[in-house]
Amino acid sequence: MSEVYATRRSRLRERCNAAGTAAALISRPANVRYLAGAAPQGAVLLLGGEQDQLVCPVPPEDRPADGRPDESLVLHILSTPGRDPAVAAADLAGSQGSEALAVEEHHLTVARYRALDAVAPKVRLAGLGTAVEQLRLIKDEEEISCLRIGAEIADQALGELLESILVGRTERHLALELERRLVDHGAEGPAFPTSVATGPNSGRAGHRPTDRRVEEGDFLSVCLGAAYRGYRCEIGRTFVIGTSPADWQVELYDLVFAAQRAGREALAPGAACRDVDRAARQVLDSAGHGAALQAATGHGVGLEIDEDPQLAPAAMGKLDACVPVTVEPGVHLPGRGGVRIDDTLVVRPEADGGPELLTITTKELLAL
Amino acid sequence: MSEVYATRRSRLRERCNAAGTAAALISRPANVRYLAGAAPQGAVLLLGGEQDQLVCPVPPEDRPADGRPDESLVLHILSTPGRDPAVAAADLAGSQGSEALAVEEHHLTVARYRALDAVAPKVRLAGLGTAVEQLRLIKDEEEISCLRIGAEIADQALGELLESILVGRTERHLALELERRLVDHGAEGPAFPTSVATGPNSGRAGHRPTDRRVEEGDFLSVCLGAAYRGYRCEIGRTFVIGTSPADWQVELYDLVFAAQRAGREALAPGAACRDVDRAARQVLDSAGHGAALQAATGHGVGLEIDEDPQLAPAAMGKLDACVPVTVEPGVHLPGRGGVRIDDTLVVRPEADGGPELLTITTKELLAL
Structure with a gap:
C-alpha cells in the first residue's frame, strides 16, 4: 500500500515543481489522509526537503479504521503541547532552507496563515489551490x-x-x-x-x-x-x-x-x-x-x-x-x-x- | 428572548465602534447562534447599517432544537444557489456604504477572505479578533x-x-x-x-x-x-x-x-x-x-x-x-x-x- 501514497505525493510534487514551489504544506484532513494513508487528529503533511514529514500534535493512535501513516514518511511529533502543527511545519520548512511553501488557502484561516508567515519570514507562502482535491477526483x-x-x-x-x-x-x-x-x-x-x-x-x-x-x-x-x-x-x-x-x-x-x-x-x-x-x-x-x-x-x-x-x-x-x-x-x-x-x-x-x-x-x- | 440577542449585538457593536469599524461580519456558527438566536446552515450575520441582517443560503428550517432567528433581524435569503453568504454579506456592506468591515480572521479561510476583498474593493477588511468568543465566556x-x-x-x-x-x-x-x-x-x-x-x-x-x-x-x-x-x-x-x-x-x-x-x-x-x-x-x-x-x-x-x-x-x-x-x-x-x-x-x-x-x-x- 505504501507505494500508492508515495505515488500520489510524487504526482503532487510534480505539480508544485511545475508551479515553481518545491515545498508544500497540506492541512486539510481528507487531503492529508489521501497522501499519507492516515490523518491523525490535527496532523499536517510537509512535502519537499529530503523526506516528506507528517507533523502530529501527539503520537497517532493505532486504529485500523484511521488508516496507518505510510512508513516512508518521517513522523514528527511536536514536543510543545498546544502548538499548531502547521506553524511547526512552516518553521521546519524555513529551517530546511525552503524559499517558498505552497499552502491550502481554501483550508487555512487568515489567522493561521499569518502565524505561518510570522514564524518563517524568509519563506514565501504560495497558493497550492485545490491541487490535492483534483488528484482525488x-x-x-x-x-x-x-x-x-x-x-x-x-x-x-x-x-x-x-x-x-x-x-x-x-x-x-x-x-x-x-x-x-x-x-x-x-x-x-x-x-x-x-x-x-x-x-x-x-x-x-x-x-x-x-x-x-x-x-x-x-x-x-x-x-x-x-x-x-x-x-x-x-x-x-x-x-x-x-x-x-x-x-x-x-x-x-x-x-x-x-x-x-x-x-x-x-x-x-x-x-x-x-x-x-x-x-x-x-x-x-x-x-x-x-x-x-x-x-x-x-x-x-x-x-x-x-x-x-x-x-x-x-x-x-x-x-x-x-x-x-x-x-x-x-x-x-x-x-x-x-x-x-x-x-x-x-x-x-x-x-x-x-x-x-x-x-x-x-x-x-x-x-x- | 429577543432582547437577549439584541443586547449581545449592541455590546459587540460598541466594541467595533471603539475600534473604529462600524460594520462586522460574523461567520463562525457558534458566534452566529450566540448573537442571532439561531445559526441556520451556512448563515452569516452582518452587523451595522440600518438593521442587522442574517444572510442565509436557503430559508432556515423551523426546528426548535436549532433555535429561532431573533425577530428583530432582517432575514436575507440568497437568490443565487451556491453563493457564499459571507461574500454576499460583504457585497451588501459595500452597497450600503460601509467603509470598513470587521471579520473573523480565525474562522474565514484565506480563500474566502480574498473573495470578500474582491467583491467589495472599497470596503477595508479589519480583524474582529475573538471579540464574540470573549462575550461568550x-x-x-x-x-x-x-x-x-x-x-x-x-x-x-x-x-x-x-x-x-x-x-x-x-x-x-x-x-x-x-x-x-x-x-x-x-x-x-x-x-x-x-x-x-x-x-x-x-x-x-x-x-x-x-x-x-x-x-x-x-x-x-x-x-x-x-x-x-x-x-x-x-x-x-x-x-x-x-x-x-x-x-x-x-x-x-x-x-x-x-x-x-x-x-x-x-x-x-x-x-x-x-x-x-x-x-x-x-x-x-x-x-x-x-x-x-x-x-x-x-x-x-x-x-x-x-x-x-x-x-x-x-x-x-x-x-x-x-x-x-x-x-x-x-x-x-x-x-x-x-x-x-x-x-x-x-x-x-x-x-x-x-x-x-x-x-x-x-x-x-x-x-x-
Missing part, C-alpha cells in the same frame, strides 16, 4: 471497492429498518437505529448525520431528525451512508406509510423518480457536469417544481461526503471514468412533504456497461 | 440552566448504562447505546463523539471507540455529553470491570481522583487559569506521570464543547464567576490503560457555595 479500484462496501452496508441497514414497525417512532430514533445498524454491519460510523424526515418534513435535503413520529399516510424519506476505511457514500429513499399511497404521492414520486433516472442516464465519461444536472432538473422544472432552491442535484463522494465534481447549473468541467457521484434530485412541498431519491454511482464508459450503481436498494415506491 | 443564568439540563441528561444516560451487562460488548456499541440514551432523555444529540475506552485504551483523551470488547479486569473509561438547546457539557468517568480492582488500578484511580479534586477546588473567581491547571497537574507530576502529553486539564464549555478559557500551563487570564469549565486530568499507561475523571462545573464565588458541580454521577471507583 478520479478514484482507483481500491478506493472504489471501499465505496462499494460502504454502499452494501448502507443497503443492509436500510433493508433491515424497512422490515421493522415504523408507525409511532420518532425521526430521531429511526436515525439512531440506522446508525447503530451501519456499525453492526462493519461501518466505522455514519458517513454524515443520518437524515430521517416524516410527513411535512419529507423530501427536505439534509433535514435533521426531530421528535415527530411516523404517522399513517406519511411520506418517509431517509438518507444515510456508511464510512468504510475513510470512504463515504450515500443512499436516499422515500417510502409511503400505510396500505396505499394517495394520488398526489404517487404522482410526485413518479416525477422525482423520472428526474433521478434522467440524471443517472446522463452519467458518462466526457459528459458536462451541468448537463447531468440539467437532465434531472428539467424534468422537475417542466412539472412546475423548478423554483425549489436545490443548488446541486448531485456531487462527488470519496474521503469526504461532498467533494468535487458538483452536478449543478453553474458547474464547469466534465465527468471522467472512475468518478463516483451522487444523483439526488428531490421536491419538497411546504406543509405537505416530498420525495428525494439518492444513489451513489461510479461513472464508467458504455463499453464497461455504463454507470455502476453502488446503492442497489429498490427505487419502487414501497408502502410500508 | 461569562454565561447568563439561562445559558447555565441549559448546561445544567444537559448534564442531568448525561448523568441519566451514564447511570442506565452502568446497570446493564457490559462484559463482551464492544466500545463502539456502548458508545452508540449511550448516544441513544442521551436522545431518549431529551438531548438534541451528543455534544461530541462519545468516547468509550476499554483495557489498554482506557484513560486516553478523546479515544474513539473501536471493536474491542469489554473484558473482566479492564478499566472502562467513558466520556460523553448532551447537547441541549445548543449548549454542550461533558462528563467522564472510569470504572473497573469485575469484582475487585487490582492494586495498581486502585492506586492510579486514587491519584487521578486527587488531581481532579485539586483542580476542582482551585476553581474560584479571580483564580488564574494556569494555577487551576497546575493544581491538578502537579499531583500527577509528583507521582511521576508528568510526561503525559495532556495539553490542558480543562476548558470552557458552552455553545461549543471546547471553548475559552483553557486550563493549561501557558494559559493567560483569570476565571470569572459564571464561567463553566471542565476539570479532566487523566493518566494513560501505554499497553495497560488508565484513568480519566471529567466534570463540568460553573465557577461561583465562595459566598454562593463555591464551584457548582453540574455532573453529579459518583466519582467513587465502581467495580461493575
